[in-house]
Amino acid sequence: MNYVAAENLTKSYGIKVLFENISFNINEGDKIAIVAKNGSGKSTLLKILMGKEIADSGNVIINKDIQVVLFDQEIDFDSNLTVDEFMMTLDSAPIAALKNYHKSLHSTDNDFIEKALAEMEVHKAWDLENEMKQILSQLKITNLDAKMGTLSGGQIKRVALAKLLTETRAEHRHTLLIMDEPTNHLDVEMVEWLENYLNKAKITLLLVTHDRYFLDSVCDIIWEMEDKNLYFHNGSYATYLENKMIREDNTNATIDKANNLYRKELEWMRRQPKARTTKSKSRIDAFYETEKVAKTDTRKQGLELDFEMKRLGNKILELKNIDKSFGDKVLFKDFSYQFQRGEKIGIVGKNGAGKSTLLNIIQGFEKADKGEIETGETISFGYFSQKGLTYKEDERVIDFIKEIAEFYPLANGKSLSASQFLRLFLFDDQSQYSPISKLSGGEKRRLHLMYILYQNPNFLIFDEPTNDLDLPTLTVLENFLQMFQGSLIIVSHDRYFMDRIVDHILAFEGDGKIKDFVGNFSEYREAKSREESLEKNTVQKQEAVKENTSAPTQAQNSTKKKKLSFKEQRELELIEKEMPELEAQRGKILDQLNNEADYEKISKLSADLETVSEKLETHEMRWLELQEILGEA
Structure with missing residues (x-):
């Protein structure tokens, strides 16, 4: 079944063309990852599919029988709603049935109760609430009464992710799930759970992610957006890299041929008289086409450079018997570690375990409750945090970097200009002279990263550097860090990134315990x-x-409690609520009968008594059956 068909889509912002005449199809069961440099138009393409943006030209046809749902970086929510209330704002028939069922628990209208129960059956909503709570629990959201406005940015994104997954579960129809960086703000356990969930779910998926292990686990098709085009790759991330390399080699071979021809044709052009024949005119046109190909810049400047790092002394950094707690929560206790020159350490652990706190203590931003920190005199920290850049709105990228220095020193005595260094980190000439305010969120993160590295520190500290960075930038960063001769600490949930870079792990395992492990993640x-x-x-x-x-007996085993289904549990709650009300109603009728002399009123009260007594008896019998299931009868 075809979900989406797009033909000849083009989108520009001002003079910048994001993509031009791209066409594609999305079919049922496809699990697609989009790979591209930040600013190439990934998010714009997703918004066009959602109807939030309009292409300059081309057509998008979305099958009328499918629903399209988006997990975006920007979350809309009412800060006064509780988590539970926010989850129940889903616009779907099963959620509506669940809402009515909750209302029916406080109603005495039998028709409304029966209708609510029937809706729960029709929309298969009995297990939906349980599944919703399980998803929230897996994403470490346990307080459903918390106001959305009191949650951290990461918690809000996890609640929004839970809502999205619940929506795809609630709607029993064809769904195209679009996810933009879903693993940001998730720890490793959450990411692995999400991998398993998406693998088991019968959904069609279009995904933007920088997490390469997650990409390989979930997707089997990769779309590459580059140079305004869209390229298609079937298979793993490694297959995509191989295909990309072959394509670039072929393109570069074509350019080499064009360069040879260009030199010959340029010589001919210079010898030509001003008065030219028709025959020479066609050759001149061909010359300009050859010139265009010959001057195509496809080769990305590599990072095979010998950087001149600031000298590291014998003393690097030593932590001695460090303690840190917040109230009753112990982050680490009696922790000691001596950092070595060139050591690349990864810090891992659950959110809130104390990883960022340790980084702050190392740099003197926070004080330890106890212990000593000795920092070498030659240490120059470079700290990449999650807070982002501070800049003037109209400041250009190139000027922002030149404020640090005009040149970056190399070990051979030479240097790179600020512009050349920017080019290493994928800022072309047009981007370099753009105002920082015009950059995409990912491009600003890339500039922030470059800003830290350009200061030439000898001890790098990275707190979640991979969030919002594209895969091309991550590859550049990984190559840089592999050659970096100084000391390095990385806090990251990106398993692929950690495996490529670190050779030592400090794992926050809870209750103040930090495990020292030699090896990668x-x-x-x-x-x-x-x-x-x-x-x-x-x-x-x-x-x-x-x-x-x-040695329990068979009789003991037979009385072992069994678990009620969600429907039976709800039924039991309703019965236990109604039985006292029926007993009170029955007692009231009996009192009226004892004090009534009118025959007609006695007849009516007797009929009412019979109805209430029968309903009470039915409830009592069913209550006994449910208790028997629980093993308490």
Whole structure:
């Protein structure tokens, strides 16, 4: 089934053309990742598919039988709503049925109650609320009564992600799920859970992500946006890189041929008299076409450079018996570590475990509760935080970098100009002379990163550097850091990035414990998994020994409690609410009968008594059945 058909789409902003005459199809079951440099038009393309932007030219046809849902970087919400209320603002029939069912629990209108129960059956909504809470729990959102306005930016994005996943679960129809950087603000456990969820879900997916392990796990088609074009790759991220390299090699071979021809034709052009024949006119036209190809700049300047880093002394950085707590929460206790020259350390752990706090203590932004910090005299920190750049609205990119220095020193005595260094980090000439305020969010992150590196520090500290960076920029950054001779600390949830860069892990494992592990991130995860598996096996063996010694009888096992289904649990709650009300109603009728002498009124009250008594008896019988299921009868 075809979901989306796009033909010859073109979109520009001013003189900048994002993409030109691109065409594509999205079919049922496709799981597609979009890879592109920031500012290439990824987010714009997603907005065109959502109807939030209009292409300059071309057509987009979306199948009328599908729904399109978007997880965006910008979240709209009412800050006064609780998390639970925000989740229930979903516009879908199953959610509407669930809302009516909740209302029916406080109603005495039997018709409304029966209608609400029927809607729950029709829309298969009995398990929806449980699943919604499970998704929120997996994303570490447990307080459903918290106001949206009190949540952190990361928590708001996780609630919005839970709402989106609930929406795709609630709608039992064809869905195209569009996700723009869904793994930002998720820790590793959340990312792995989301991978499994999307793999199992029967959905069609269009995804923008910088997380290459996540991309490989979830998607099997890659769309590459580059130089205003759209290229298609079937397979893994490695396949995409291989295809891209082959295409660029072929393009460069064509350019080399054009350069050779251009030199010959240029010589001919210079020898030509002013009065030219028709025959020479066609050759002149061909010359200009050849010139255009010959001057195409496709080769990206590499990072095979010998950078001159500021000298590191013998003393780098040493932490001695550091303690830090917030109230009753212990972040780390009696932690000591001596950093070495050239050491590349990754810091991992759940959100809120204390990773950023440790970075702040190292740099003197916060004080430890206890302990000493000794920093070498030659240390020059370069800190890439999540706060973003501070700049003047009308300041140009090139001027912003030149404020630090005109040139970046190389070890061979030469240097790179500010413009050349910008080009290394994928800022072309047009971007360099653009106001910073006109850059996309990802481009600003890239400039912030470059700003830190251009200051030539010898101790780099990166707090979630990969958020909002595109894959081409990440590749450049990884190449830079692999050659970096100074010390490096990285806090990141990007498993691929950590595996490429770090050789040592400090893992925040909770309760103030920081584990020192030599190896990359995947090696740490494997060791952690083996450790957890061993602990689980030990617990199971201990439980098995207990069971054998206690030897429960068959009768004891038969009375073991069973779990009610969601529908039965709701039914039990409703019965337990209505039974006291029916008993009170029955008692009131009996009092009226005892004091009534009119025959007609006695007849009516007797009929009412019979109806109420029958309903009460039915409720009592059903209550006993449900209690029997629980094993309490």
